[in-house]
Amino acid sequence: YILLEWVAIESDSSNVLKRPDLHHMMEKAAQKLRLMGGMVELVDIGQQELPDGQTLALPKVVTAQFGSDPNKRTVCIYGHVDVQPAKMDDGWATDPYNLTDINGNLYGRGASDNKAPVLAWIHAVEAYQALHMELPVNVKFIIEGMEETGSNGLEDMIVAQRDIFFSDVDYIIISDCGWLSRRPALTYGTRGNCYFFAEIEGPKQDLHSGVYGGTVIEPMTDLIGILDTLIDPNGKILIPGIREAVAPLSDEEWKMYQDIQFDLENYKNKIGVDQLMYNSKVDLLAHMWRYPTVSIHGIQGAFSDHGTKTVIPAKVVAKFSIRQVPNMDPAVVKKQVNVKNRTFLSLKSPNKLKVTMVIGAKPWLADTQDPVFEAGKAAIKRVFNVDPDLIREGATIPIARTFQDVTGKSIIMMPIGGFDDGLHSQNEKMSRYNYIEGTKYFIAYLHEVSLIKKTSV
Amino acid sequence: YILLEWVAIESDSSNVLKRPDLHHMMEKAAQKLRLMGGMVELVDIGQQELPDGQTLALPKVVTAQFGSDPNKRTVCIYGHVDVQPAKMDDGWATDPYNLTDINGNLYGRGASDNKAPVLAWIHAVEAYQALHMELPVNVKFIIEGMEETGSNGLEDMIVAQRDIFFSDVDYIIISDCGWLSRRPALTYGTRGNCYFFAEIEGPKQDLHSGVYGGTVIEPMTDLIGILDTLIDPNGKILIPGIREAVAPLSDEEWKMYQDIQFDLENYKNKIGVDQLMYNSKVDLLAHMWRYPTVSIHGIQGAFSDHGTKTVIPAKVVAKFSIRQVPNMDPAVVKKQVNVKNRTFLSLKSPNKLKVTMVIGAKPWLADTQDPVFEAGKAAIKRVFNVDPDLIREGATIPIARTFQDVTGKSIIMMPIGGFDDGLHSQNEKMSRYNYIEGTKYFIAYLHEVSLIKKTSV
Structure with missing residues (x-):
């Protein structure tokens, strides 16, 4: 159980006393990718200045590369292995750093945000390796350890690597969010x-x-x-x-919102209010996104x-x-x-x-007709046998916009987290179902994205 | 230097860890009054309930009596010997619990609020004793140790003692505030x-x-x-x-305010603002009081x-x-x-x-024509050779109103603290001048108040 080992590391990036654990976490991620035969680097991104003027080494960024066939597409998977703070006293039912399986849900800090999704991508690569199948695309990883406190140092690193690490990347994939309901989703925008x-x-x-x-x-x-x-x-x-x-909200957008699976009553119960700002699904989603x-x-x-x-x-x-x-x-x-x-x-x-x-x-908005999204829809259809909801995030994931602005590549967000995973909250979990089916979905995606016609430069 | 000894005791009533010091302070005050020949009691006022549900013994209230001649007036002096928190880190120039004399000012936590004024009253009684003169009035003391945190337990004690300790009291004196300027003042109201x-x-x-x-x-x-x-x-x-x-503000009141010594520029500098809510002295005092x-x-x-x-x-x-x-x-x-x-x-x-x-x-307001005030004016005139400012406090001193409501006696506030003593702040001080002249003023007051004609019941 590698997820159990990863969750056991208190890689809380907001707590300077846990910085050794965070360094250990980055090493652990690098080691895993190295053992799989990846070309791995731990990139020094410098020092963090603390409010009292002292400095502290930032966790290195892990980059890895599997395959470098110029005839293949190259995808780059972004993820993070740092976590929000958590302690029993906050109201956890189980030890947040001891992954606990209850009724098919894996409870632990960082389970959904973002350790299991990172591992699901790693498992997807391992699946091809286990079957002695060639990866249909070149796969790169960029894994950071400061996401929960603002990705300190990452933007500079991306700028510095634009023409190096990112030069042959076609698409950047982020799996650091969740679905809106039980129906799988692709995310095409953030505020x-x-x-x-x-x-x-x-x-x-x-x-x-x-x-x-x-x-x-x-x-x-x-x-x-x-x-x-x-x-x-x-x-x-x-x-x-x-x-x-x-x-302005277009008719097309309005129609998209109409089709999304979203239960207003559920949403009200979840946050514990009798009345929301808007009573219709479309109005509510529009004001959320x-x-x-x-x-x-x-x-x-x-x-x-x-x-x-x-x-x-x-x-x-x-x-x-x-x-x-x-x-x-x-x-x-x-x-x-x-x-x-x-x-x-x-x-x-x-x-x-x-x-x-x-x-x-700034907000980030992608074109849902882009081939990366078509590949995502096909992979979801293949694994879950449904059409995904096309959704946005109300929250800000600045890294998406940074990738877009700096590298000019297409970005896609492919969440596998459940709508009720409790990110940043007590009793965070990732369901076994989402973890396992999510891994299959990523396997399928690597295939689907390889089918995108490579236009000659 | 008894003030030095008293200031050295960290009788911080807000800090439960200092409760032993506070008990010690009450003992010390009782002991002093006992050595002077007073009839002293340490009155148990029960327990304090802490936010976590635990209970803690409240500091006992010290009562003392000097003389019980039914032909004499009886005054009761209220004071407190607990203090606000203080530590060097807050920005004190000297150790707050080591009374330090600099240019005629005695710096230390509780110097002005309220240890020196309590001692000034004690010294006033001692002065009569040293001169082998009979006290012109019976003098009672009521000294508490929870004033800075809301006088927990005191009101119940006053109610219980209304027909006992307070039965023969004519006037209650509070010296727990300050002058408005360098001119001595009597205080006749609080908000x-x-x-x-x-x-x-x-x-x-x-x-x-x-x-x-x-x-x-x-x-x-x-x-x-x-x-x-x-x-x-x-x-x-x-x-x-x-x-x-x-x-409504009466013409008489307006005239009183006109005569009060108060420097607007000084006030502005003290609080560090360029502009006050009102530009005239009368408007400002009226809105303060x-x-x-x-x-x-x-x-x-x-x-x-x-x-x-x-x-x-x-x-x-x-x-x-x-x-x-x-x-x-x-x-x-x-x-x-x-x-x-x-x-x-x-x-x-x-x-x-x-x-x-x-x-x-509720607010408290006294009649400045009351004989207790006339006695105060006379004592100030005698010692300082000026007419006092008649002032109010903008802040609340609930004990004044409690004494008034429960006992029905006349109350007077006779501050000896300076306008710049820094109560509740860093570098609290009592000037030697105010301490010594204040003691003389209290001696004179005991004489003046004894002249008030005792109307037969």
Whole structure:
């Protein structure tokens, strides 16, 4: 059970104390690929700077290559073997680092995100080897260890390798997401994300609200005033220009959404609400995938503990983000947000406002008619005997856009995770069914993608 | 140097690990009063329940009595010998528990709040004893050890002792605040406080804002909408009925405020702002002391750390408070806040709102023409050769109101702390000048208060 061994390694990339485990995990992945006869490299991607100024070695990126026949297609599989934090205290029913089989589900941190999918691709290659069959395509791997904390160092590495490792790659495959229901899916889009810090600074230190309340203009009051001009509670974005920028929903798209298997009641139960923002499937999917939204995540610097502190916080930083969709442009969004002129100046506050866009990740959208997608549909039909749902992700997978922008290759997302795998949550699992059938599906895909006619350069 | 010994005891009532030090502090205070010949008791006020369900003995309350001549007035001096937390790392220039004399200032945690004022009263009694003079009034002490965390257990003790310890008390003196400037002051009022929790509960757990953003009605959006209807950034309270309830500012009061020594520029520098809510002294003092205000302290349950978490918080609790002044009534204020009907219902949100008033402390206001105040004015005139400023506190000192409501006695606040003592802050100090002249002032006060004609019952 190699998945059991991999899950047992606490490769938590957010915890610097676990960095040795993470290095060990990368070694382990490299070793596995080496034993299979791959041409393997552990690529040094430098140091990570910690908030306290210290530096820490980043986990090396594992690259591997199986076959280099210039007459064959070359696919590159991206995956990651780092995980989110997990501990029993969070509410796990079983030890998160001891893969546990209960009723056909394999519970463990990283089982679905992303260790089993990476292994499913490895098993797909092994299957050809076991049958003494030649791989129908050249297969490359790029496996990183910092995905859960923002893929630190990876983009530079991709840029550096563009004309080397990626030069002969035709298609890049990502299997780092999940289906929407029990029906297998192909993913052709993700939303981007513009993440903002709005900081308001007033007094030089926190003040007692009894002693000073009424004499100073409180930063929190200003901040609430600003936040109340972003989105109204029924979901309408109040920032001028944002809604107008969004690509209109085509009839074709509407029809695609109609056909997708998605149970609104299930979705409500899962998140525990009586009422969603929209009551129809199409509206809901559209707002999950292809319309922007604004989320206010919280406020740093204000009182956030239990109890009753009587404080006037001196400096408060609101965190909010706007999900990006075609045809929005983060640079334009940054200008549109413009709370300074839209709101803050009219408050006539003496406090200082500073707005920073700390993340500006673009959305990714693929053409579902592209041959890589046709190959995916055929492989799913072959293994599962159904047509896949063509879906998007509401979340951001920046690596997709990076691959697209840097390498110019076609990208496809081929999830095998279930809709209820609990990524980033307690009791994460990968079902045996998805793991085994997913491996078969990847085997079939390597065949299907080899059939794509190689056009002469 | 008894103040040095007292400051050396880390009687931090908020830190359960320091509870032995706190018990030791109470013993030490009792011992001092006993050595002076007082009739001293250590009154057991029971147990404190900790958040984890465990219980911990509360520090005993020290009571003492010097003299019981029924022909004399009896004053009762209230003080506390517990302190706020302090450590070098907070930015202290000297060890907070090693009283350090620098340029005539005595630096140390609890120096001004409230150990030196308690000792000044003790020294005042000792002065009469040293001069072999009979005390002109009977003097009682009530010294507690939980003031900094809300005087846990004290109110019950006062109620229980109403017809015992307090039966022969004429006046209650509190010296637990500070002057407004270098001019000595008497304090005749404090604001009360209504502290609210507004909780909005949506999904059953936090959600990823990329995956779910756009499909659920986010509790944070609702909460911001509610908070934006409490107060506008220029200080106008938006809750209907609050402003109307406030006792109007009389011409006499306006004139009193005019005469108070208060430097706006100093005040601005101290808190580090370029602009205050009001530009005139009278407006500022009035809004510090005798008008209500709303402060939004923060939000519990939302993202409040550094960094960029992409979360839709499932349950968020806003903390805000409204300072109470005559003629407001906490029970009425609770109804007036009423964000449910005023705001929340119009949002048509499926999320659940729960508003709780967790503190409802009333303001305290004394008559400055009362003989206890006349005695105070005379004592200040005698020692400092000036007329005192008659001031209020913007903050809440619930014990004043409790004494008033339970015992029905006249209360006076006689601060000796300086306006820049840094209570609850780094580098707290008491100046030698205030400590020594303050002791003289208390000696004089015991004389002046003895002159108040005892009306026959």
